[in-house]
Amino acid sequence: MTDAGNAAYQRLKARFARIAALGEAQAMLHWDASAVMPPGGAAARGEQLATLAGLSHELMVDPGMATDLAEATADGPWDGANLALMRHAQARATALPTALVENSARASAACETVWREARAASDFTRVAPYLAEVVKLQRETAAALSAATGLSPYDALMEGFQRGIGAADVEPIFDAYEAFLRDALPRAEERQARLPPAIEPQGPFAVEVQRALCREMAGRAGLDFNHARLDESLHPFCGGTPSDVRITTRYDPAAFAQALLGVLHETGHALYERGLPDAQARQPVGEAAGMAAHESQSLIIEMQVSRSDAFLGFLGPKLSTAFGGDAAAYAPENLARLWRRVQRGFIRVEADELTYPAHVILRFRLERALIGGELAVADLPGAWNDGFARLLGLTPPDDARGCLQDIHWYDGAFGYFPSYTLGAMAAAQLMRAARIAVPGLDAALAHGDMAPLLGWLRRHVHGQGSRLGFQDLLREATGKPLDPADFTAHLTDRYL
Amino acid sequence: MTDAGNAAYQRLKARFARIAALGEAQAMLHWDASAVMPPGGAAARGEQLATLAGLSHELMVDPGMATDLAEATADGPWDGANLALMRHAQARATALPTALVENSARASAACETVWREARAASDFTRVAPYLAEVVKLQRETAAALSAATGLSPYDALMEGFQRGIGAADVEPIFDAYEAFLRDALPRAEERQARLPPAIEPQGPFAVEVQRALCREMAGRAGLDFNHARLDESLHPFCGGTPSDVRITTRYDPAAFAQALLGVLHETGHALYERGLPDAQARQPVGEAAGMAAHESQSLIIEMQVSRSDAFLGFLGPKLSTAFGGDAAAYAPENLARLWRRVQRGFIRVEADELTYPAHVILRFRLERALIGGELAVADLPGAWNDGFARLLGLTPPDDARGCLQDIHWYDGAFGYFPSYTLGAMAAAQLMRAARIAVPGLDAALAHGDMAPLLGWLRRHVHGQGSRLGFQDLLREATGKPLDPADFTAHLTDRYL
Structure with a gap:
């Protein structure tokens, strides 16, 4: 040097x-x-x-x-x-020319505003011209980034959210999942129908009690409130900075699970930020490795850990003490039935672990076609409904429950959707590797102790910052690039 | 053009x-x-x-x-x-050379840290070398600003807090106040001694009740919570921006007056920010006219309005309903005795309206001598104690209750102190002018209605932004530059 x-x-x-x-x-x-x-x-x-x-x-x-x-x-x-x-x-x-950046920001802001009305009225035609403008500018953006990076236009957008994996990797993985789901979903539904019905815990669930419980669980997962806050917002998220991370949730006095599991989800994100390498603070290499990597950390806490038999065995009695009422509703096996319920539905954010990827696969295919110019904005509702029917066997009754449901496209975020499912798959793969590497991991979870898992994640994921792309991060942590077999094995074990 | x-x-x-x-x-x-x-x-x-x-x-x-x-x-x-x-x-x-700005910021930060320990230990020698460095750099700063502006070095610092008034204006005003106080203070104390003793309201005062009351009173004073927040902090302040103003207070379950009157004080600041001219937003002329002008707006609400007979007549029954207990403690004349109690003390922030200026006059004289080079940092404690004895007839028992009590100098803020008393004087002058210009102003206050006063302040102070310096602002609003006679008349009326 x-x-x-x-x-x-x-x-x-x-x-x-x-x-x-x-x-x-x-x-x-x-x-x-x-x-x-x-x-x-x-x-x-x-x-x-x-x-x-x-x-x-x-x-x-x-x-x-x-x-x-x-x-x-x-x-x-x-x-x-x-x-x-x-x-x-x-x-x-x-x-990116400044004019393109500014026009894009402006078009997205305008489109997002109209989208809120269009969704409320379930009227796609109202927002279609705005979305067409957003898509046009996103295509220009993709072309410019493609020229600068050598990636395909869609991959160049995707890279803005997750470095180190592209559509050519994702496509076969998603196709294989579609095939898996076609077989697995009816079987999971059948199996579920044979189980005794779940008992719904009866509220109200005092917000103060929920808040204390959420805070305790986030702390138990390893979040240090000397460097974090838990607040409320309409759309829960994890924000802030590594030394001052801010997570939010929304409390409903009639139901506690959404807030609690949501806080655990955001805590997973927060722990990632907290565990980034101090020595690389404020440097590109000190940042999180991307949105799919980030989602793997929220889902490993929310899906892999919090809904595991081991952890539910710890959580059930805690909930029963906190909320009182019929203790049977908080029995671990009842919580498992409640929180691992498979149900085909139209709305992505309400989807269960098994069907969620279908929502993402649909969006991946459609946004790729929009950016590639193979799908016109005017044809989006039809393409959405056809694709949805093919994946989940249901036809959305209206566009509000179809192509109008998510903010992402209307806000100009193309290339983001795959991260959700890549993250879910990576979470399963990391959890499997951690279980092998850390003896007693599940025994610890059965006592509500996430420290052994967190130690492993800190070393193999959080502390790596952005040194590695998505596939290399997984390769160093688990010995192989993204392998959806770990995810399908987890789903098979849990749902079949 | x-x-x-x-x-x-x-x-x-x-x-x-x-x-x-x-x-x-x-x-x-x-x-x-x-x-x-x-x-x-x-x-x-x-x-x-x-x-x-x-x-x-x-x-x-x-x-x-x-x-x-x-x-x-x-x-x-x-x-x-x-x-x-x-x-x-x-x-x-x-x-200001960049190196001077950076060295100043660094020296102030270091000094402030040591000051916290020195104050806790009441040990001036510990912080003296740090303060000496801060003063040295402040003198360099003053010299550089003086060269650029043509003002004297001290005035050049003062201008950073309040444009349009300098030490030559302030000095005779403060000298005259010292003379007024020498006569007025013993008389006020004598008169007070003849009054029946005040009844202390008995707590505890539930924080939730205090919070609701503070919020209601801030709203009644004209603060729109669509554009404001009320929160808690160790040191109450008013921050934020004109369209999103943030005031804070501190609740003590054993006493409510500090929080309530503090919130009314900060509300005065907040109303100023809220009333700045929209058409000049984010321009220098659209800002508040300076710290003395700002303080006049907090004090007009806290001192002129909130402790007036008219407003106490409205507030007393509200407090009684909110807190219960002995209604006599909330009788307007009892609140007047409590909240207009004159008492010589060592601590500025605890001082009453009459003796407060003495605290400021002392600091003005000392900081001017420090910047002028006539007073050495090592001699500060002695000079402080001498000056304090001359002004208020008491000798501070230690430096914690003397020259170590305020953060300002240790944080590098020289030229700020006069603003407090200029603001108090301006508040009296503006209140007098408003009373003449707005018929029924006190009648409205007796119903807790500050709208007539606020309307006048919006027109004559808030809406003027920074168009005018301090003296010109007063001249246009009241027909004359700062006239301390309105303040002493107010004090005479209230305390003598």
Whole structure:
């Protein structure tokens, strides 16, 4: 490494630390807007966020940045990866003309607003021209990013959410899942029908009790409230920064499971952020490895751990003590029946673990076709309903329960959907590897102790930051790239 | 106005709007740090704020800014004032070498940390070398600002908090107040001794009840919670932005008055921010007119209104209903005795309306001598105690109750203290003018209705933004520059 090369690299680290600090400020302002901001603050908040985003982009495309990137040298697994990620981030940022970025942001904001009305009225035609504009600009974005990265246009968008895996990997995996589901779903339904019916716990469930329980469970999963908050927002999420992570949920006095399992889900995200490598803070290589990796961490806590027999054995008595009423409703086997209920439905966010991927597969195929130009926006509702019927045997009664249900496309997020199912699959694969590597993992879960699992995840996932792409992360952690067999084995074990 | 001059002015408006949006983001992050941030987030928050401050400074000293300022022309009361304020802000920013700004920030941060220990141990010697460094850098800062503005060094610092009034105006006003107090204080104490003793309301005062009451009173004063929040923090303050103002307080179950009157104080600040001219949002001329003007708005609500006979007549029964217990404790005349009690004490923030200015006068004289180089840091405790004895006839028993009590100097804020008393005086002057201009103002207060007063303040103070300096603001609102006679008349009426 030359002295000049190293000096340039050190300057780059300072540049990226600044950009990251701006990103942290944006994350906090986003949290504030969702969790505590009075409604009258919305317009000003938009200005603040736009200003920070603009400054961040200016720092990225600064000519001095390009000079430093050309000169810089860095060795070793961390610095080498960091420099490569810097180059990549700058290439993606400079690939997009400012006008395209601004037009895209504007078109997405306009489309999202109209989408809210269109969904409420279940009227796709109302939003179709806005979506057409968003898709047109997304196609331009994809083309520009494709030219800069050498990826296909759709992969170039997907990379914005998850580096290290593309449509060519995803397609066979999703096709195979479709085949698996065609056989597994009727069998799971049959098996379920033979079980005694689940007993619904009877509320009301005092919000204060729910809040304390959620907080306790998040803490038990390893979240340190010296570096975290739990608040409420309409749409639960995990935000903030690694040293100050903010998770939210929504409490319903008539039902507690959504908040509790939601908090455990967000806690999985939060633990990932908390476990990122301190030594790489505010550097690209110190960030989480992508949205699929992130979703694997929320789902490993929510799906793999929290609905496991071992953990339900611990949780049941806790719930019974907290809420009182009929103890049978909190028996672990009843909780299992409640929280592992398979049910075909139209709405992705309400879907069970087995059918959820079908929702994602449909969206993956459709958005790929939209970006590829093979599907016109006007034909989306029909294509959606056909695809849904083929995957789950049901035809959506209206577009509100069809192609209007999710915000993502209307907000300009194309290439994101696969992350959900890639994350679910990675969660199963990581859980299997952890069970093999960590003796007594399930025995610990039976006492509500997630520390052994968390230790393994910290070492093999969280502490790796963004050093590895999705497939390499899995390869180093589990000895193989994404292998959907671990997910289907988990589903077979749990549902068949 | 030339086209080129106007084009340059429009570019400047965009530049300053960006800087203001960065300032709003900083304000929100400050609020978050004080009101909701988990302690583990502090280090990262420091980085975020430093980054935003650095970017803001870079935008201010950008060479393009100087070019635009040289070319720009603007007419009319608003645009003309705005351009002048832009020039002034840029001149102040560019006057300070970056190294001085950074060294100052670092020295203040280090000093503030040591000050917390020194105050706890009442050991001035521990913090003296740190304070000496802060004073040295403040003197350099004052000299640089003096060279850029033509003001004296102390006035140049004072201007950073309040434009349009300097030490030459303040000195005779404060000297006269000292003379007034020498006569008035013993008389007020004598008169008080002849009154029946006040009845202390007996707690506990449930925090939930206090919170609801504070919220109701802030709302009644005119605060719209669609654009505001009320939260808790260790040190109550008013932060946020004009469209999303955040006030805080601290609840003590053993006493309610501090929280309630504190919230009314912060509400006064908040109403000022809320009433700033929308058409000038994010422009220098759209900001509040300075800290003394700001303090006049908090004190007009807390001192002039909330402790007036008229308002206490409304508030007493409300308190009695809220808290129950002995109704005599909430009788308006008892509340008057409680909340207008004169008592010589060592601590500024606990001082009553009559003796408060003595605390400020002492600090004004000492900080002016420190900046002028006539007083050495080592001699501060002695000078403090001498001055305090001369003003209030008491000698502080230790430095914790003397020159260590306030954060301001240790945090590098020199020139701020006069604002408190200038604000108190301006509040009396504005209240008197409002009473003359708005018939029925007290009759409305007797029904808890502050709308007539608020309407007048919106027109004559809030809506003026920063168009006028302190003296001109008062001149346009009340027909004369700051006239302490209105304050002493108010005190004479209330205490003598």
